[in-house]
Amino acid sequence: MDDNKKPESQERGGQSNGGIVLTEAQQRARRSRSVAIAVSLIVLVVLFYIMTLVKGPAVLVRPL
Amino acid sequence: MSLISEGANVGRPGGANLVDQGRYEAALDEPSIAEVGDYIALLKPRVMSLVVFTALVGLAVAPGSVHPITAFTALLCIAVGAGASGALNMWYDADIDKVMTRTARRPVPAGKVKPGEALAFGLTLSGFSVVTLGLLVNWISAALLAFTIFFYAVIYTMWLKRSTPQNIVIGGAAGAFPPMIGWAAVTGSVSLEPILLFAIIFFWTPPHFWALAIYKKGDYGRAGVPMLPNVAGDAHTRLQILLYTLLLAPLGVSPWMLGFTSALYGAVSVVTGAIMVLLAVQVYREVSPADRACRHLFAFSILYLFLLYAVLLADRGWGGLIARVAA
Numbered sequence: 001m002d003d004n005k006k007p008e009s010q011e012r013g014g015q016s017n018g019g020i021v022l023t024e025a026q027q028r029a030r031r032s033r034s035v036a037i038a039v040s041l042i043v044l045v046v047l048f049y050i051m052t053l054v055k056g057p058a059v060l061v062r063p064l
Numbered sequence: 065m066s067l068i069s070e071g072a073n074v075g076r077p078g079g080a081n082l083v084d085q086g087r088y089e090a091a092l093d094e095p096s097i098a099e100v101g102d103y104i105a106l107l108k109p110r111v112m113s114l115v116v117f118t119a120l121v122g123l124a125v126a127p128g129s130v131h132p133i134t135a136f137t138a139l140l141c142i143a144v145g146a147g148a149s150g151a152l153n154m155w156y157d158a159d160i161d162k163v164m165t166r167t168a169r170r171p172v173p174a175g176k177v178k179p180g181e182a183l184a185f186g187l188t189l190s191g192f193s194v195v196t197l198g199l200l201v202n203w204i205s206a207a208l209l210a211f212t213i214f215f216y217a218v219i220y221t222m223w224l225k226r227s228t229p230q231n232i233v234i235g236g237a238a239g240a241f242p243p244m245i246g247w248a249a250v251t252g253s254v255s256l257e258p259i260l261l262f263a264i265i266f267f268w269t270p271p272h273f274w275a276l277a278i279y280k281k282g283d284y285g286r287a288g289v290p291m292l293p294n295v296a297g298d299a300h301t302r303l304q305i306l307l308y309t310l311l312l313a314p315l316g317v318s319p320w321m322l323g324f325t326s327a328l329y330g331a332v333s334v335v336t337g338a339i340m341v342l343l344a345v346q347v348y349r350e351v352s353p354a355d356r357a358c359r360h361l362f363a364f365s366i367l368y369l370f371l372l373y374a375v376l377l378a379d380r381g382w383g384g385l386i387a388r389v390a391a
Binding site for chain 1: 095096097098099100103131133134137140192196199200
């Protein structure tokens with residue numbers, strides 16, 4: 001048997017005995033999604049921080 | 065009379081029904097291959113840009129002052145909320161998107177994003193956009209944004225779109241809310257002026273979409289969407305286009321007639337309104353299928369709405385925005 005040949009499930013990014021094995025494309029896609037989520041969360045935190053500075057003490061006043 | 069055109073392919077709605085059950089369950093076990101770009105496509109960026117523009121006009125023409133960063137936050141939340149409703153729409157409509165040439169390459173029908181991912185993405189962004197707008201700007205605008213998302217995703221997408229040829233008439237309200245949300249972000253209230261801005265987009269939507277629906281009738285028929293031309297025929301649709309345009313033209317002029325804007329807006333709205341009516345008359349009179357006239361009306365209707373709102377921004381809002389930034 002050719003040792004270099006990956007199991008079929010691994011080539012498709014499916015499950016092997018060690019769990020789910022991602023293909024290169026799936027790993028790239030997951031990394032790009034993780035970076036996008038991280039950037040979005042940082043933007044959200046910075047936005048809340050700046051808006052707190054902008055509002056000052058009024059940040060605690062919440063009229064409907 | 066059946067609301068669905070004869071021979072239409074009416075499937076069960078919803079992204080989960082896009083593929084057969086066995087393949088769908090197997091696909092759930094596969095790791096996702098969706099790229100960031102696919103998720104951005106779920107937000108319908110072109111629709112979002114129009115929403116941001118109309119919301120900016122509502123925000124800029126509103127009386128009173130708002131900090132520029134607060135204004136930016138409001139626009140960001142409105143944009144994300146609009147994108148979220150687009151993602152929910154693409155999740156639910158994946159089955160009909162797949163059979164329409166205009167929408168077949170969207171991420172869910174193309175298999176790039178799974179239906180469940182699109183649903184989770186839409187719900188998450190909806191929650192974040194509404195809560196952030198409420199916490200950082202005010203809860204009136206947040207409530208309006210929440211209602212807009214609900215109206216578009218549930219009332220229009222899940223109910224009206226597949227059940228009545230009046231779908232885009234009533235559903236058009238969802239697209240008309242953004243300037244009102246922008247106004248409410250500044251003032252914390254709603255008055256006659258933002259209702260006029262709402263009404264202009266509301267009455268603009270039927271002639272705009274029905275012109276498209278006439279020359280995309282085959283697409284809508286295959287998808288089983290009961291658009292007016294598929295249900296009532298071209299002649300009736302063209303009459304409706306003319307009637308709605310006759311209502312729209314004076315409505316477009318009304319902000320000037322009520323003294324809210326300068327003569328510049330009045331002149332632009334009269335001239336562009338007259339062109340809209342002329343094009344609608346051409347649509348009404350042209351021999352069926354009237355595709356050429358419909359394409360002209362569809363293209364000009366986009367320019368018409370853009371011009372009205374751009375002049376409004378230049379006329380009323382631009383000076384106010386600069387003054388607020390300077391302050």
